[in-house]
Amino acid sequence: MTTSVSFVGLALASSLVFVAVVLSMWQHLGLGRQIVWASVRALVQLLIVGVVLAFLLQPGQSIWWSFAWVLLMVPFAAGVVARRAPEVPRVRWLALVAFGTTTIVILGLLFGLRIFPLEPRTLVPLAGMMIGNSMTATVLVATRIVAEFREKRPLIEVRLALGFRSRDAFLPYLRSALKTALVPQIETTKAVGIVFLPGAMTGLILAGVDPIEAVRVQVVVMYLVLGSVAVATSTVALGLSRTLFTADQRAVHLPEER
Numbered sequence: 350m351t352t353s354v355s356f357v358g359l360a361l362a363s364s365l366v367f368v369a370v371v372l373s374m375w376q377h378l379g380l381g382r383q384i385v386w387a388s389v390r391a392l393v394q395l396l397i398v399g400v401v402l403a404f405l406l407q408p409g410q411s412i413w414w415s416f417a418w419v420l421l422m423v424p425f426a427a428g429v430v431a432r433r434a435p436e437v438p439r440v441r442w443l444a445l446v447a448f449g450t451t452t453i454v455i456l457g458l459l460f461g462l463r464i465f466p467l468e469p470r471t472l473v474p475l476a477g478m479m480i481g482n483s484m485t486a487t488v489l490v491a492t493r494i495v496a497e498f499r500e501k502r503p504l505i506e507v508r509l510a511l512g513f514r515s516r517d518a519f520l521p522y523l524r525s526a527l528k529t530a531l532v533p534q535i536e537t538t539k540a541v542g543i544v545f546l547p548g549a550m551t552g553l554i555l556a557g558v559d560p561i562e563a564v565r566v567q568v569v570v571m572y573l574v575l576g577s578v579a580v581a582t583s584t585v586a587l588g589l590s591r592t593l594f595t596a597d598q599r600a601v602h603l604p605e606e607r
Contacts, residue, residue, distance in 0.1 A: 415469040437491040447584040483581035490530035490582040497522040515594035
């Protein structure tokens with residue numbers, strides 16, 4: 350038996366959004382419009398994606414269409430990172446390299462080891478989970494690295510004056526930013542199954558899949574997310590640490606924060 354949601358049920362679910370709006374008004378948060386806009390935008394975007402997925406997942410459809418969709422995800426996600434972290438130098442290109450590297454490494458391992466069969470129904474959703482989760486962590490690590498660089502600049506320049514290479518002078522603060530970006534995902538992984546049931550597992554159970562099978566799929570997805578976040582943040586951290594210093598080992602001057 351599978352659980353499906355009718356269009357009537359979808360409309361009735363909007364009452365949950367209404368609850369959030371009422372609470373925002375009650376506490377005078379001024380977030381009502383943002384909540385409604387976010388909900389409507391999510392609905393429209395998901396409906397569009399649903400139409401695209403219906404095309405991609407048609408029986409006999411060429412997998413190259415799915416590869417093309419994944420290739421479009423990468424620059425789109427890089428653009429989102431650039432909008433969310435405008436203070437980070439060359440952030441769009443760094444995110445583009447990070448997501449490209451993550452896609453090749455993580456999906457290469459996932460399908461190369463035959464954990465999942467390489468099909469449109471596996472390629473597209475797994476790539477979406479990978480890039481989506483990496484995107485949030487990438488914004489966090491990039492902004493934290495720049496904040497650490499601004500805050501610790503006097504100490505960094507002292508270390509440079511003492512003969513440290515730029516990589517070594519900035520390494521303690523780079524590690525601190527990386528930890529800040531990785532710890533939330535690590536804590537989420539630790540809490541899986543005890544505090545909450547993740548989305549993939551919940552969706553499979555609602556679809557009528559055996560719970561043990563749902564657990565196996567969820568574990569793979571959980572490891573996919575953790576690995577992709579680690580690769581993406583490390584790639585951005587490595588690239589950004591080089592961007593913040595000149596070839597002759599001097600710290601660059603960043604524009605003042607707005």
